[in-house]
Amino acid sequence: MLFDPRPKNRREEIFDRETELNSLGKGLREYPITVLIGIRRVGKSSLLRAVLNEFDGLGLYLDARRLYAAGGGTISPAVLVDEIRKILLGKGRFGFLGGIKLEGINLGGITLKPKETGIIDVFELLNSLGRKAGRAVIAFDEAQYLRFYGPRGGKDLLAGIAYAYDSLPNLGFVFTGSEVGLLHDFIGIDDYSSPLFGRVYEEVEVRPFHRELSEEFLRAGFKEVGMKVPEEEIKRAVDELDGIPGWLVELGFNYWKSGSFERAMERTVERAKSMIREELFELEKRSHRYSLVLRAIAIGLHRWKNIKDYVEAKSGPITNARLSALLKNLEKMGWIKKENGEYRIIDPLVERVLRD
Ligand SMILES: Nc1ncnc2c1ncn2[C@@H]1O[C@H](COP(=O)(O)OP(=O)(O)O)[C@@H](O)[C@H]1O
Numbered sequence: 013m014l015f016d017p018r019p020k021n022r023r024e025e026i027f028d029r030e031t032e033l034n035s036l037g038k039g040l041r042e043y044p045i046t047v048l049i050g051i052r053r054v055g056k057s058s059l060l061r062a063v064l065n066e067f068d069g070l071g072l073y074l075d076a077r078r079l080y081a082a083g084g085g086t087i088s089p090a091v092l093v094d095e096i097r098k099i100l101l102g103k104g105r106f107g108f109l110g111g112i113k114l115e116g117i118n119l120g121g122i123t124l125k126p127k128e129t130g131i132i133d134v135f136e137l138l139n140s141l142g143r144k145a146g147r148a149v150i151a152f153d154e155a156q157y158l159r160f161y162g163p164r165g166g167k168d169l170l171a172g173i174a175y176a177y178d179s180l181p182n183l184g185f186v187f188t189g190s191e192v193g194l195l196h197d198f199i200g201i202d203d204y205s206s207p208l209f210g211r212v213y214e215e216v217e218v219r220p221f222h223r224e225l226s227e228e229f230l231r232a233g234f235k236e237v238g239m240k241v242p243e244e245e246i247k248r249a250v251d252e253l254d255g256i257p258g259w260l261v262e263l264g265f266n267y268w269k270s271g272s273f274e275r276a277m278e279r280t281v282e283r284a285k286s287m288i289r290e291e292l293f294e295l296e297k298r299s300h301r302y303s304l305v306l307r308a309i310a311i312g313l314h315r316w317k318n319i320k321d322y323v324e325a326k327s328g329p330i331t332n333a334r335l336s337a338l339l340k341n342l343e344k345m346g347w348i349k350k351e352n353g354e355y356r357i358i359d360p361l362v363e364r365v366l367r368d
Pocket residue numbers: 014016017018019020025026027028029050051052053054055056057058059190257258259261
């Protein structure tokens with residue numbers, strides 16, 4: 013069902029996105045590394061899960077954000093290896109893994125245990141499973157959180173991935189990220205000090221739906237649940253929510269459940285508020301000025317100087333370098349964009365929540 017608010021798992025549940033699904037599928041089958049980027053709630057996890065479900069090799073889905081949260085702000089090598097072990101055992105329960113029987117944690121004669129960083133061993137194992145299964149792919153959702161892996165900011169993991177890139181032809185990697193700049197920084201393909209510097213990879217970008225497609229999406233969703241919805245409501249919904257599928261789904265679902273457009277809109281904004289509040293809370297941990305900067309932009313202060321005045325009025329002097337760093341980070345994290353020297357909030361609902 014299109015209006016199911018959970019991430020989708022199958023191609024049939026996904027509206028449009030034929031091109032993205034196909035590029036992602038090709039990435040999984042043919043590239044050592046595939047990167048899937050796009051802002052929050054645009055549909056990355058859904059596309060990734062759908063493609064992994066269709067993948068005829070061995071595909072492992074790992075949510076780096078969840079591992080980070082479960083580890084209280086770090087991802088330990090032992091936890092990551094254990095997670096991979098559990099996924100493999102789960103797949104083993106269904107009998108075969110591309111012809112390989114799994115017995116206990118002894119996988120095809122190779123014992124899975126974290127040795128030193130643990131990573132290369134596990135990648136070697138997956139590579140040999142991949143040889144039999146056609147190919148193995150590890151997909152890290154919200155992979156920018158892997159910078160909290162181990163004691164060296166994820167460098168050990170990257171070194172393992174670089175090793176796999178060079179030496180393990182049956183193992184591929186997918187990274188997704190909402191915080192696009194942070195993900196690029198982490199992978200470091202353009203950074204000559206990174207283990208992955210200069211490697212070739214496939215990049216797939218998921219963008220919000222454009223106007224017509226957003227309207228079509230709502231129409232298709234309402235039709236599916238047997239509702240006739242006036243055109244002006246469809247248009248108003250897209251005016252307020254833009255083409256971000258996560259919000260459109262939220263609205264559609266709430267309308268279907270409550271029968272009232274106004275109430276559905278209110279609930280969607282409420283839900284957005286609580287989700288965004290949680291995200292802001294994470295941001296505040298890094299610096300309390302992030303939300304001040306965002307607020308300044310949301311209330312219409314788009315220029316550097318005005319943002320600076322606002323932040324200083326609220327929390328005292330800030331150096332130019334510090335403010336630049338905050339703005340640059342917000343851009344990297346996908347909260348704002350800079351156009352013709354002006355800063356804008358990317359997601360209109362985020363803007364609205366910040367304004368209230
Ligand atoms: N193309 C699509 N068709 C149907 N539902 C979608 C589509 N894209 C996203 N969604 C829905 O939007 C919400 C956010 O999607 P998700 O895959 O979690 O996004 P992301 O991982 O980019 O944050 C989910 O409820 C998902 O079901």
